[in-house]
Amino acid sequence: MTLVVQKFGGTSVADADRMQAVAEHVARTRRSGDDVVVVVSAMGRTTDDLLHLAEQVSGVHPAREMDMLLTAGERMSMALLCMALAERGVPAASFTGSQAGIITDTLHRKARILEVKGDRLRAALAEGVVPVVAGFQGVSSTRDITTLGRGGSDVTAVALAAALGAARCEIYTDVSGVFSADPRVVPTARKLPRVSFEEMLEIAATGGRVLMLRSVEFARNHHVPLLVRSSFTWEPGTIVIEEDPSMEQPVVSAVTHDTSQAKITLSGVADRPGIAATLFRRLAERSVNVDMIVQNISHDGMTDISFTAPREDLAASREVAESMLGPLEAAEVITDEDVATVSLVGAGMKTHPGVTATMFETLAAEGINIEMISTSPIRISCMVRSDLAEKAVQALHRAFELDAA
């Protein structure tokens, strides 16, 4: 008997029809002989509706109470899914994060999972009952309800798969897998039948929006194969697994882009030890997720430091950068929101040194200026003007012949 965890996102359970389709699929999986643990998100726009209610009621939103409020969402969807399963003769029981034994730290609204107990889920499975678990939520070590932040339901699913020793974690969503580029930008983009965890991490980190970085990291660390599939078409999706060293890797698997970042430049920085360290320590203290960092050679003892951060962290980033201004440290802070990063990701890139040159030539041929560059062994990212990002993605997708056959 194989155990699989199936996670259904908000669009997959958005209304009664979708909920019934999901129940049908879970029933089918059971009939095929597999054991199933289901993880569900809140239905469709429920979370947005709850946030709107909170805005209406109060201008103050204590994080503990926001978590209490938002966790009502999965509570509804899991109970409803259990009813739809019961109607199909599949015994099912819903479990809150707390009942499932998902223990987190005490950081409300973006808690981290410390431990998955899962005793009640194992007991349910042993009785032939399908456990339906609320995604996105847990209970803290001080017995308060917590939520796991963005992408939290995927993290729940992966954590349960790891804790229960599932053969794989299936993530059902409104797209049919991981593509060689965003199909809205590149209509000929190809669905990738399989990608390695390393590639998936880079894709997630550079703008691929199917999976959040955090759940991919969790899956890789716990060796949980991920399957990304559509709950609308149920067609074969993308499997995310350990890299198989015996196989030849495609040089480039995907072209990604990310327009959610902003660039902050601290110019006229005194080029002496400790200044960059102070800057990034202060950014870390404000929980700013710095992505790219570029510091070039200095002239006359002065240099410029540029970094990117999510646009929502721009205000905090600017404040930190401005705290560095002063005669002995830095002269000016410049921010720029009209930037995008365009990245190539591919496990085979490690052994093909020509990729960078081809990327730069392709962008140059399109007249697209590169403003910052960052690389990893299996990724190259270039910052460009945001209005040129889609043109860059399309050109690179063509240049590396990633179109569907």
Add this chain to the structure above:
Amino acid sequence: MTLVVQKFGGTSVADADRMQAVAEHVARTRRSGDDVVVVVSAMGRTTDDLLHLAEQVSGVHPAREMDMLLTAGERMSMALLCMALAERGVPAASFTGSQAGIITDTLHRKARILEVKGDRLRAALAEGVVPVVAGFQGVSSTRDITTLGRGGSDVTAVALAAALGAARCEIYTDVSGVFSADPRVVPTARKLPRVSFEEMLEIAATGGRVLMLRSVEFARNHHVPLLVRSSFTWEPGTIVIEEDPSMEQPVVSAVTHDTSQAKITLSGVADRPGIAATLFRRLAERSVNVDMIVQNISHDGMTDISFTAPREDLAASREVAESMLGPLEAAEVITDEDVATVSLVGAGMKTHPGVTATMFETLAAEGINIEMISTSPIRISCMVRSDLAEKAVQALHRAFELDAA
């Protein structure tokens, strides 16, 4: 420092404005120097909306999952109220039934409270935090989420008041207290400043809809004074307390009516021991709440047994009655839904034997036929045709001079 429990029903927290008014009132209570524990119901029509969702999703509704679904309602309202309190500088924390330590039996959808632990509420109070507790819900001895059935939030409030030793339990609703009759039927009905638990029990049992019988019983058994008030006008309400034997009681306090019952008659019943016992044992096994029972003298070894039960239990009642049919037991089952009971309630009635006569004369003068009669030391109930119930209430209210001064 006095501790009060304040319970706000669904209409009291129906929208953002109502929620803010409630927060303002709780803040005011705190400023007056009292400690407060708040109990909330789900907002307005939330429960109906959730029931509708369940109907849409599935034709099968396992009780455990209905409880999981419905408890989302109070979760939202309590979190939102805590936010509104925070905005007013009142530290507050929400607690689910489970977190509040409300332990119930395992009967989903109409669980009974077995124990109230309340440790976390006491700890919150000790820290100056207002606990806001989800009404209507608890956690069973097998760690599943349960709901307490109709009127459950009032029961939660009374149980917490008893467990925490509160000075009183305030029930806020959309009416301003307990009236001498339903003001929609008798516009001149008078608000009663105080009623005894015994009177309140009779009023609740005979159609007064402000408080459910169950919470009044709980309050009486645990000596918790109840205050019923409007959360719309905040005017003084009705206090429900132990009868004060030193005071003269009004003969009649209220005229109530109840159109929610049906009458079932088993006619041609063999008049020998055990038949009535079998009938009512079987009704109890089907959880039918029998109210009035009338059996008259027999003729030729045959008698008729009539009883009333809530109309929603009519189908079950008829099935049970029909199970008694047979040559040795009973001849026929007759059901009647067009009935109503009209009752007089008053603690002073015990010592005033003329009340019954006045009641019957008043109804006779209006040409209203009495079909069944039942009495207690402080109540007389008559069954009449349902379309004559309001006329009967109005006539009795006049006859006993209950109009507002």
